[in-house]
Amino acid sequence: MIVTAEEVNRSFRGTLDLLNSRSEGLKSFDMSERGFWRSFTAIWLTLPAYVVSLAFERLRLGLLQPDRPLLDSFWIDLVVALGHVAGFVALPVAMIWIARWLRLEKSYVPFVIVTNWISVMGMLVLSVPAMLMLLGWAPAGLASLFSLAFAIIIVRLQWFATKETLKIESLPALGIVILGIMLNSVIGTAMRGLLG
8 A cells, every 4th residue: 555656646646735724636636545544655665754853853962963863772773763653653642532523434534545655754754954054054044944834834734735625614723733732742742751
């Protein structure tokens, strides 16, 4: 059940349509059960973002050295990988109960499919400022500014997609997006706590 290049291209195109507030972008996603499960396998596309996260955590811990390999501590690799995966699945898992509570069970599958593809794009885009900082091509302040700008764009995209896939009003959609941000924040804090 690996995603095909055609599906990646189509899903990214749909995500860009949603970014531009075009709800017809939803037609680009495979909304079948197979598309649901394959949207989770799309996490493999975020491997570059995982490597950047790993390097960033090593820098934070003072372990990033030019003469040391990036993957030399199983514990750090494992914790960052678990945080990466947990950040990807946290909102879809939480939405199981929220969709039942709001009686949106029929919209759950499209929501998860679109959210997973937005997460893929978001992780890749948000890793760029950190990568520029790690390479020494952008100072920390500028990288933070880029990260904030990209995060605002991704949040707006997720809000619009949530509103369109679940067919709900703006305020509840914003609440769901804020829940996703809070879940990712808790996961990030827990990951950093485990790493020290």
